[in-house]
Amino acid sequence: MGYAAGKKPPVVSKPPAVLKTDSSVIKTRSFNEHALETYRKAPEFQYHDVEVQTSLWTRFWRWFWNWVAQLFSSLKVDGHKSFFDLVLLFFEYLIIVLALGAIIFMILKLVGIDMFNVLRRKPVAADIPYSESLENIHEINFDTELDKAINQQNYRLAVRMLYLKCLKQLSDSQLIDWQPDKTNSIYINELVNPEQRDSFKLLTRQFEYIWYGEFTIDSPTFNNIHSLFRNFRNGKA
C-alpha cells in the first residue's frame, strides 16, 4: 500500500481548535467553630496518656529482647569488620544457643520428658504396677510370727518362718550373701562346709515341698521338721 516513487500523499484539512473557559462561581466554605468546640469537649474525644507501671519481670524481658536485638543488629557484617570481631560474634551466638538449650533442657526435665527416648520408637519405661509384697528377712520378728502360725495350726506358714529364720541366721553368720533375687539353690551352693550344705539342702527340699508344692502337713510332721531346723541351728545336723 505504499506510494509510488515521486508521488505525494493527499493534504487533509482540519477545523481550528477553540479554548473553553470555566465560568462557574466559586463559593468559599468555612468550619463551624461552634460544632468543633462541642466535639472537642465531648468525653469520647478526650485522650489522656495513662502511665503504666512496668513490673520487674516485664522490664527484665524488655531488657533481654533489647539485648537480643542489639546482638542481631551487629550481625550485619559490612565487610569492614575484623576477624576478631567475627570471632566475638560467633561466641556471642554460641552463648545464646547454649543458654536456650539449657532453658529447654530444664523445662523438659521439669515436665518429666526423657529427651533421649523422645525420638526412639521404644516407649518410656513404666513402673511395674504392683508393689513388692515380700518381706525383708531382717525385719521379721520370727519368734512371734512362728508362735502365731503354730497356734493357728498353719503349719505351712510355720515352716516358711522356720526357713526364713534359717536364711537370716546364715546371712548374719556371713555364710550366705542374702539378696532378694537369689533362689534357694544359690544359697545351697554358697555354703562351703559340705555337711552344712547337705543339711541345708534337706531343709530346703522340705520347705519347697511344703511352700511351693503346697503339701499338707499335720502336727507330728511339723514337729519332725521343726526338730530338723532346730538341729541345724544348733549345729547338730
Add this chain to the structure above:
Amino acid sequence: MEDEIFEQRTDLSRLTTAVAQIRESLSQIIVGQHDSIDLLIAGILADGHILIEGVPGVAKTLTAKLIAKSIDAKYSRIQFTPDLMPSDILGTSVFSPKTTEFEFKHGPIFGNIVLIDEINRAPAKTQSALFEVMEERQLTIDGKTYKMDEPFIVLATQNPVEHEGTYRLPEAQLDRFLFKIEIQYPSLDEEIQILTQQHQQKTVDQLSSIKPVLSIQDIISIRQVVKGLHVEDKLLVFTAKIIHESRNNKSLYLGGSPRASLAIINAAKAFAAINGRDFVTPDDIIRATAPVLRHRIMLTPDKEMEGVTPDDVVAQIIQKIEVPR
C-alpha cells in the same frame, strides 16, 4: 528323708526313667552339651518346638537327629534352601486323571518329629507357610483343614544370622518356638574326647545303636502328666513380673509376649518333672526364662552395638525381681 515325709502325688517314674535313658544313650555319641540335651527333652515334654542355633560343625543336626531317634515316631527332614517354596513343605493338590479330581499330596511337614535343617536359609515367604502348622497343629490348603498327628514337634537348626546366605526369621515365627538353644563350642577336654571317639571309630557304631526309648503314646501321656503339675500362685505372679519387666526394660525394643509367659510356665513344669518333682520352684522358672526369651526379645540398636546379648538382659531382668519365698 523327704521321701519318708512326702509321698509323690503324681507318678513320674516312667518319665524320669525315660529321661535317664535318653541322656545315657545320647551321651555315648554327643560329648558334653548336657544342658542342651536337657532343654531338648524339656521342650518335647512341654509340647514345644525347638530352635537350635550354633556355628557350623557343633553337632546341631546330629543332636536333633538323635533326639528324634529316641522317640518311636514318624520322622521327616526338610533341608531349607533359598529357592524352597511353601508347597515343597506343606504339600500340594495334584490332578488325578483316574478319579478326575484333585488329590492332596502331603508334604514332609506331615510327621511327628520334623527336623528342619538350616531353617534360616529360606526366605520369609517360605517361613510364613509354617505359621499355622506350628501354632495350631493344623494346615489349611484349598479350603480344607488337615490336623497334624500328635505329637507334632518341629526341631529346627540355624546358623547365626550374621553368617553368609542367612535370613533373620520373622518375629511371629520365632515366637512359635518354645526354646532357642544355643550350642557352644566344646571345651578343650571335650574336644579331645570327640577326637578320641572319632579316632577309635566308636561314633559310627553307636549311632546305629540308638534305640527308641519313648513311643508316641508315652509322649502323649507324659505330656498330660506334665501339664497337670502344680504351680503355686506366687510363682505365676513371679513369671508375670519377669515378662512385664521385659516389656518395660530400656535395653529392649521388643519384650516377651503372653505366649512367652505361658511358655515359661510350661517349660518350668517340664524341668520340675525331669527333676522328679510334681511342683514348680523358682529355680525351674529361672532356668526356663533365658531359652524362652532370648529369641523373642529384641535389643535396642544402641545395646546391640554395645555388644550386649539377650541373655545379659534376661539376667538383669531376673535380678530385678524378688524371688517369692
